[in-house]
Each structure stands twice: as C-alpha cells, then as structure tokens.
Amino acid sequence: xxxxxxxxLQPVNPLATEPEITESILTAAGVLLVILxxxxxxxxxxxxxxxxxxxxxxxxxxxxxxxxxLDPEEVDDxxxxxxxLVQLPNPNEYENYWVAKNGKRICIHWFNTSxxxxxxxxxWIIGSGLDVTEKKRVQQMLEEQAAKLQAVVETAIEGIxxxxxxxxxxxxxxxxxxxxxYNEEELIGQxxxxxxxxxxxxxxxxxxxxxxRTGDARIIGLGREAMGRRSDGSSxxxxxxxxxxxxxxxxxxxxxxxxxxxxxSAEKRxxxxxxxxxxxxxxxxxxxxxxxxxHELNQPLAAIVSFADACLNLVKKEEVPEEVIVDTxxxxxxxxxxxxxxxxxxxxxxxxxxxxxxxxxxxAVINDMLAMVRHEILMNEIEVKLRLQHYLPSVWAxxxxxxxxxxxxxxxxxxxMETSDTSVLHIETSKNDEKICVRISDTGCGLxxxxxxxxxxxxxxxxxxxxxxxxISDTIIEAHDxxxxxxxxxxxxxxxTFRLPIAEAIYE
Amino acid sequence: MTDNSIIYVIDDDDAVRxxxxxxxxxxxxxxxxxxxxxxxxQSCLVGCECRxxxxxxxxMPDMNGLALQQKLIERSITLPIIFLxxxxxxxxxVQALRDGAVDFIxxxxxxxxxxxxxxxxxxxxxQVYLRTEYKSAIEQRISRLTEREQEIMDxxxxxKANKVIAVELSISERTVELHRSRILRKMxxxxxxxLTQLISSVNN
Numbered sequence: 001x002x003x004x005x006x007x008x009l010q011p012v013n014p015l016a017t018e019p020e021i022t023e024s025i026l027t028a029a030g031v032l033l034v035i036l037x038x039x040x041x042x043x044x045x046x047x048x049x050x051x052x053x054x055x056x057x058x059x060x061x062x063x064x065x066x067x068x069x070l071d072p073e074e075v076d077d078x079x080x081x082x083x084x085l086v087q088l089p090n091p092n093e094y095e096n097y098w099v100a101k102n103g104k105r106i107c108i109h110w111f112n113t114s115x116x117x118x119x120x121x122x123x124w125i126i127g128s129g130l131d132v133t134e135k136k137r138v139q140q141m142l143e144e145q146a147a148k149l150q151a152v153v154e155t156a157i158e159g160i161x162x163x164x165x166x167x168x169x170x171x172x173x174x175x176x177x178x179x180x181x182y183n184e185e186e187l188i189g190q191x192x193x194x195x196x197x198x199x200x201x202x203x204x205x206x207x208x209x210x211x212x213r214t215g216d217a218r219i220i221g222l223g224r225e226a227m228g229r230r231s232d233g234s235s236x237x238x239x240x241x242x243x244x245x246x247x248x249x250x251x252x253x254x255x256x257x258x259x260x261x262x263x264x265s266a267e268k269r270x271x272x273x274x275x276x277x278x279x280x281x282x283x284x285x286x287x288x289x290x291x292x293x294x295h296e297l298n299q300p301l302a303a304i305v306s307f308a309d310a311c312l313n314l315v316k317k318e319e320v321p322e323e324v325i326v327d328t329x330x331x332x333x334x335x336x337x338x339x340x341x342x343x344x345x346x347x348x349x350x351x352x353x354x355x356x357x358x359x360x361x362x363x364a365v366i367n368d369m370l371a372m373v374r375h376e377i378l379m380n381e382i383e384v385k386l387r388l389q390h391y392l393p394s395v396w397a398x399x400x401x402x403x404x405x406x407x408x409x410x411x412x413x414x415x416x417m418e419t420s421d422t423s424v425l426h427i428e429t430s431k432n433d434e435k436i437c438v439r440i441s442d443t444g445c446g447l448x449x450x451x452x453x454x455x456x457x458x459x460x461x462x463x464x465x466x467x468x469x470x471x472i473s474d475t476i477i478e479a480h481d482x483x484x485x486x487x488x489x490x491x492x493x494x495x496x497t498f499r500l501p502i503a504e505a506i507y508e
Numbered sequence: 509m510t511d512n513s514i515i516y517v518i519d520d521d522d523a524v525r526x527x528x529x530x531x532x533x534x535x536x537x538x539x540x541x542x543x544x545x546x547x548x549x550q551s552c553l554v555g556c557e558c559r560x561x562x563x564x565x566x567x568m569p570d571m572n573g574l575a576l577q578q579k580l581i582e583r584s585i586t587l588p589i590i591f592l593x594x595x596x597x598x599x600x601x602v603q604a605l606r607d608g609a610v611d612f613i614x615x616x617x618x619x620x621x622x623x624x625x626x627x628x629x630x631x632x633x634x635q636v637y638l639r640t641e642y643k644s645a646i647e648q649r650i651s652r653l654t655e656r657e658q659e660i661m662d663x664x665x666x667x668k669a670n671k672v673i674a675v676e677l678s679i680s681e682r683t684v685e686l687h688r689s690r691i692l693r694k695m696x697x698x699x700x701x702x703l704t705q706l707i708s709s710v711n712n
Contacts, residue, residue, distance in 0.1 A: 295567060295594030299521045302592070302615035306527030309619040313534035328530060335523050378520065378569045 032108060032129040038122045040064050040082055052131055054101030069098045071105065085114050086122045095132070107133045159257035163192045164250060167208055179238075179259050181231035192255075197229040212251075228257065236261045274401075274475055281472040282349055282404055285411065292375040296342050300335040307332045345372055349407075351400060359503055360397045362429055362436055363388045369406045370427075376414045382423040389429050395436055396503035401476045405484070408469040409440045409496045416444025416494065434502050435482070441495040446488045473498075513560035513630055517541040518548050518576070519592065520568040524615070528563060528622075535623060545571035549579060558587055559637060561610070561629035566593035566600055574600060577607055586636050588629035592617065646710045652694045660687045661695070665704050 014021050026033055026046045035044035041064055045057040053069065060068065066075045074096050081094050091113035097105045108129040115124040153160050159176030163169050169187050177184055180195050187195075193204045223241045230236065237260050245252040286293065307328050314320045314328070345368060366388065370377070377384060395402075410425075417423040426441040470486075477484040482500040489495055515537050519525040522543070529539045538560075542548040545568060562580075566573040573591055580587065591604045591612045601612040610629045613621065653661060663673045670688065674681040688700075697703045 291595045291597070298594040298615040299524055302594075302617065303521070303523035303527040305616040305619070306524070306531045310527065310530040310534045312619075313531070317534075331523065331527070335527075338523070379567060381569050 029128075032127075032131065034065070034127050034129070036065060036082070036125040036127070038086060038125070040066065040079075040125075043124070052100065052106055053098060071097045071099055081112070082125065085112055085125050089114060089116060089120070105133070106131055107136045156256075157258075159259075160254065161187075161192065161195075161257065162245075162252050162254045164252055165208065165212055167191050167193060167205055170252065176257065179230075179257065180228065186231075195229055197227050197235040200227055201229075208253075225260070228259070237264050271479070274479055278401055278404060278472050278476060279350075281469060285404075285407065285469065286346070286350065289373075289376075289411070292373070292379075293342075293346065296375050297339055300339040300342075303335045304332050304339075307335070341371070348400060349403065357396050357398050359394045360399045360402060361392060361394050362402070362438055362500070363392050365399065365403050365406055366427055366429065366438070369403055369410055372407060373410050373414060376411070377425070380414060380418060380423055382414060382417060382425050384425045384427065387426070387428040389431060392429055392436060393431055393502045395480075395500040397480050397500060398476075402480070402500070405473040405476050405498065406438070406440075408473050409498075412469065412496070413440060413442035413444060413494070416442050416446070418444075420444055431502070435499040436502060437497060437499045439495060439497045441489060441493060443491075443493040446492050447486060447494050512538075513633065514538045514540055514558070515560050515563060515626060516548060516558075516587070517563045518543075518545060518568075518573075519563075519565035520544060521565070524565070524592075531619070531622075532626070537626070544568060545573070545576035545579075548576070558585065559633060561588045561590060561626060561633055563590045563592060563626075566591050566604070566612075567595075574604060574607075577604065577609065581607065586633075588632045588636075590622075590625045590629055643710055646706060649695050653691060657687055657691050657694070660684065661691050661703070661707075664688065664691070664700050665707050667704070 026044065029046060030048060032048045032052060033044065033046040034042060034049055037043050041062055042060045043062075045055070045060040049060075050056055055068070066078055070078055078094075078096055081092065085092065091111065094110045094112060095107065096110070097107055099105055109132045110127045110129045112125065112127045114122050115126060116122050153173045156173060156175050159179040160173040161169060161176050162171045169190050169192050172184060172187055177187075180187075193201045196204055223239055226238055226240050227235050228238045239258040239260050241256045243254050243256075245254060311325060311328050311332075314325055349372075366386075370384065376382075413425055417425070420443055422443060424443045426439070428437075428439045428441075430437050430439075474484055477498050477500070480500055482498055484496070484498040486494060486496050515532050517525055517528045517532070517539060518541070519528070520543055525541045525543065529541045532539045540551075542551070545564075564573040564576060571579075573589075573593075577589055580589075588610045589604070589608070590610050591601070592615055593600070593612065594615050604612050610632065611625045613625065650658065650661075660673060660677070663676065668676075670681050670684045674684045677684075692698065692700075692703065695703055695706065697706060
C-alpha cells in the first residue's frame with residue numbers, strides 16, 4: 001500500500017480515503033473508544049471497551065450508555081455532561097465509573113468531543129477514555145495515608161520537627177509548638193538551632209555539615225538525650241530521635257522530641273530517696289559495727305603509741321643501733337597508714353549527698369569490705385575462701401551503694417555463723433551473660449522459712465537488726481538494673497547472689 | 509621485781525604486740541610475746557616457776573583474755589594480769605577485775621599508765637612470791653616437829669598454860685616444859701608469843 005503513493009505529487013491522508021484504516025485504529029487502540037449518536041445510543045464500542053467491561057459490541061450497539069454501563073448514582077451527572085456536549089461544541093473531560101459485566105467498577109477518565117453537521121447539529125458524540133482505576137486507588141490510598149499520618153503528627157504528644165539540610169525548619173506539629181512555646185509561623189523558615197541552648201546551638205551546624213560530608217551519623221536513628229530551649233529562654237531535657245528523608249532533590253531530617261523533664265525530676269526524686277534511705281541504713285550498720293570499728297582503729301593507734309614511746313627510750317641510750325630506730329619509725333608510719341585507711345573507708349561509707357556512677361571493680365569492692373569486717377572475721381574464726389575472677393570487667397555503678405550491699409551480705413553471713421562449728425565464707429566473682437555475678441555463701445544457720453520476706457523493709461530475724469539492710473540492698477541492685485537473690489544451701493548456710501550489668505560503654 | 513621476772517605480752521595483733529614488746533624492752537624489762545592464749549599456755553607449763561606478769565588482750569580469736577584468766581586460775585598460776593582492750597566493755601572489765609586483774613586498760617595506752625600498771629603487777633607478783641617462800645620456810649620448820657610436839661604446839665598457840673596442857677594430855681608438867689623448849693628451838697622463836705604470831709601469819 002505504501003508503494004502506491006510513492007510517486008504521487010501530493011501526500012494523501014489515508015484516513016480520508018480508506019475507512020478500513022480508521023476501523024483498524026479503533027480496534028487496535030489501547031484507549032476505550034465509544035461513539036454515541038445524538039440520542040445517547042452506543043453506535044461504536046471498541047475492543048478495549050469490550051475487554052474492560054466484558055460486554056461485546058453486539059450486546060452494546062444500540063443501547064443507551066446509561067442503561068447498561070453506569071453506576072446508578074452517577075446516571076444524572078453523566079446525562080448532564082452528555083447534554084452539555086450536545087448543546088455546545090466544546091470538548092470536555094470527565095471522570096466516572098463503568099460497571100463491568102462481572103460487577104467490577106472501573107474508573108474512566110474521559111476526553112469527550114462532538115461531531116456536528118454543517119448546520120451545527122450534533123451527529124456523534126465521541127468519548128475516548130483511560131482506565132484510571134488503579135491510579136485512582138493508589139491516589140486514594142496515598143491521600144488516606146497522608147491524612148492518617150497528618151492526624152498522628154497533629155495529635156502526637158511528641159514534638160515533630162522537620163528541617164532541611166541547612167538546618168532550616170520546614171514543618172512542625174502542635175506538640176512541638178507547645179513544647180518550645182512558639183507558633184508554627186514563628187518557626188517555619190527559621191534555623192532549628194534557635195531551639196537549642198548553648199553549647200548545643202553552636203555545635204549543631206557542625207554536626208549537620210559533618211554528616212552531609214562524611215555520612216558519620218552521631219545521632220541519626222538513635223534516641224538520645226539532649227537539651228531544648230523554650231521561647232522564654234529556659235532549658236529542658238529532651239529525648240531526641242532523628243531520621244533522614246532522602247528526596248530526589250533534597251534531604252530532610254525529621255526529629256521526634258520528647259520532653260523528659262518530668263521523668264527526670266521523678267528519677268531524681270527517686271534517686272534522692274534511695275540515697276537517703278541508703279545513708280540511714282549505712283549509719284545504722286555502722287552503729288551495729290561500732291565496737292569492731294573502734295577495735296580496728298585502736299589497734300594501729302596502740303601500736304603507734306608503743307613504738308613511739310619505745311623510740312623515746314631508745315634515743316636516750318647510746319649503744320642502740322640506728323637500724324632499730326629506723327625500723328621502729330617505719331613501723332609507726334605503717335601503722336599510721338593502716339589507721340588512715342580505715343578512716344578513709346569509714347568516711348567514704350558515711351558520705352551523703354549526690355551519688356554518682358563510676359567504673360567500679362567488684363573485686364576491689366569485696367576486698368575493701370572484707371577489710372571493714374576484718375575484726376569480726378577474726379573474732380569468729382571465719383575462714384575466708386576467695387575465688388575472684390582475674391581481669392573481671394567493671395560495672396557502671398555507684399560504688400558506695402554497691403559497697404553497702406556487699407557489706408550487708410558479709411555482715412549477715414558473719415552473724416549467721418556466730419554459733420557454727422566450722423565457719424567458712426565463700427566469695428566468688430564471675431562473668432556470664434554480660435553480667436558480673438557475685439556469690440557469697442556462708443556455713444551459718446541458713447535462712448528461716450522466710451526467703452520471700454527477706455528483702456522487705458523492716459523485716460528482720462535479728463534481735464538488734466533494723467530490718468533495713470536487705471531491703472536497701474534490693475533497692476540498690478534494682479536501681480542498677482541488676483538482680484539479687486538468696487537461697488538456703490543444702491548443707492546448711494545461705495547463699496546470696498547479685499548480678500550487675502557490665503559497663504559496656506568503656507569497651508566501645 | 510627480781511631479775512628473773514618476765515613480762516608476757518599476749519595479743520593477736522602483730523603490730524600491737526611488737527610495739528609493746530619494744531617499749532617494755534626499752535624500759536629494761538624482759539619480755540616474751542605470744543600471738544594467742546593457746547600459744548602461751550603451751551609454752552608456760554603448769555607449775556613452772558613463772559615470775560612476772562601478763563599483759564593480755566581482751567579480744568582475741570580462739571581463746572579470749574577472760575577465758576585465759578579462768579584457765580590460769582584453774583591451774584593456780586598466780587601471774588598478775590593487766591588487761592588491754594581495743595574497746596573496753598564495762599561487763600568484761602568488771603569480771604576481769606573481780607577475778608583479780610591488776611588493771612583494765614583501753615588501747616592506745618599512755619606509757620606512764622602502762623609502766624605504773626606493770627610495776628604494780630610485778631610488786632604483787634613479788635609479794636606473792638615472798639609470801640610463798642616464807643610460807644614454805646615455816647612449813648619446813650613445822651615438818652621438823654614430831655607428832656607429839658605438833659599436838660603440844662597447837663595447844664600452846666591456843667594460849668594454854670603448861671599445867672593445863674599436862675592435865676589434858678595426862679603427862680607431867682615437866683614433860684610439857686621439855687617439849688615446849690624443843691618446839692621453840694625447832695621453830696626458831698624465843699617464846700610462845702612469837703610462836704603464836706608465826707603460826708597465825710602462815711594460816712592467814
């Protein structure tokens with residue numbers, strides 16, 4: 001067919017001359033094509049229409065489109081559009097549903113036009129349509145999602161702030177407005193660092209720059225604590241999680257912010273209370289230990305006085321060798337240090353006030369506390385068997401409080417063995433499951449049938465006990481995310497075990 | 509305070525013990541020290557001629573000071589005891605003193621006070637010693653008497669006259685006189701008054 005026109009002088013539009021081409025196009029086209037007469041009856045129903053609806057053109061030719069294909073609710077609207085096309089020559093676009101033979105609804109975006117005769121009377125209405133069902137569904141879903149997300153963001157109690165890579169605020173939610181005491185309009189377009197107190201403010205842009213340059217995220221994805229600054233200039237502690245949103249042309253950072261000042265002050269109160277109780281219990285324990293402590297202190301003092309008096313005598317004598325004097329003075333010094341050590345431990349132990357966590361080696365704590373009860377151990381002829389693991393990882397703890405726990409357990413063990421024939425104190429440290437485990441066993445009278453009551457405040461089986469020791473120990477260990485337990489041993493005696501998490505931070 | 513007096517220091521604390529030992533040695537005393545009451549008992553055999561005094565820690569593992577004091581009383585060892593304590597409790601002090609302790613001192617102890625106590629203890633020991641010596645000398649004299657002489661001596665000490673004794677024993681007054689002069693000679697006294705004093709001093 002192409003060769004037929006090769007030698008023609010004028011190109012000829014084949015559509016004008018060869019109706020079968022038009023027919024082929026209508027059949028082959030992916031778009032839905034429907035032609036109605038001026039009364040709205042279907043005169044052409046192309047293959048795409050057949051495929052989409054499941055009806056054949058035989059079934060449809062001569063039918064009114066609104067009788068067979070429309071959603072009843074849309075009939076009036078579609079009729080109005082049809083009449084508009086009949087009356088005015090302007091093409092239009094319209095979206096409506098067709099109901100397929102199997103009942104499925106198809107959303108079609110129509111491009112409609114009319115064909116008129118020379119008098120302007122409508123002959124045909126032509127609609128070509130695209131099946132936009134899927135597009136519509138996705139769009140609706142996205143709209144729903146956006147609406148849901150918006151609702152979440154609007155009602156979240158966390159503040160949500162989005163910034164661009166220059167640190168400029170793009171959006172924020174009402175919680176963020178409340179938290180920082182600004183209106184949305186006051187913040188959008190501003191630098192986010194205005195919400196940070198010194199010195200975070202100065203560091204912020206550096207962090208962003210470094211992240212963009214190196215990808216080194218100090219904070220992305222992690223929840224961490226920081227400080228915020230309100231419009232009145234006051235600061236508050238907050239917990240911050242940041243995620244990165246990468247868009248085709250830019251990056252955004254979304255920060256979710258939780259005001260933790262209430263939690264902080266509650267924690268502070270709790271810590272303070274624990275500190276006070278622990279201090280009271282320590283004083284009580286020291287009171288109970290007073291005579292042993294006095295003895296421990298008086299021993300070195302007695303030795304010092306004797307050595308010094310001996311020296312006074314010796315220096316008056318002419319024949320005394322110098323080494324004797326030197327040796328005696330050295331002993332005086334050693335005994336002075338011995339007393340000093342004891343006093344240092346005591347002073348540490350009665351300390352009050354703010355308690356701080358530090359890197360604590362539990363083996364050292366055990367040795368220190370054994371020194372505190374040395375006198376009691378001697379008097380009761382207790383054999384101490386130590387199995388302390390070498391290179392024991394440290395824990396992150398308040399040393400004083402952990403010392404108190406160890407001392408409590410040691411004193412209980414010693415008291416329990418006062419009437420025992422053989423008194424052996426086993427102390428063992430080990431590491432397992434990322435925790436340090438301390439086990440202290442005695443060969444004493446064992447636990448009464450009260451293992452569950454042991455850790456309750458004011459519960460005691462001792463005549464002079466306050467009943468605070470173990471309950472404080474329990475509270476202390478709990479505050480350190482550890483656990484403590486007690487059990488009777490089969491062969492008599494009791495075992496106390498506590499576990500504390502390893503201070504991992506220092507290995508990172 | 510004879511030259512063979514020894515001060516025994518018993519304390520479980522090495523430093524306290526060697527401090528006391530050095531001090532007392534520098535004061536010219538002979539000192540022996542022990543780390544426990546048991547060690548002391550094992551070295552100081554019962555009935556030995558211990559002379560001197562004890563400086564004894566009240567609180568020691570194994571056997572404490574009060575227990576050692578009781579052991580010594582049981583064994584009739586009369587060494588005077590000075591108690592030392594790291595923290596004196598009143599009941600312990602009362603018991604120690606009631607059972608004859610020389611003194612009860614709290615650590616750390618002032619030199620003068622310690623030396624006074626030691627001196628007092630050694631004096632007590634010396635007195636006890638002298639008394640024991642004296643007593644055994646008198647007992648030795650008594651042992652020289654015959655049974656009859658001892659019988660008559662008891663009557664003389666009771667203050668009875670020769671005539672009365674003669675009647676009681678159904679012997680002649682002359683025989684009583686002969687016994688009396690032999691008794692006075694053997695007992696190394698001049699008359700009945702001295703004899704009575706001598707006997708009563710031993711019996712006290």
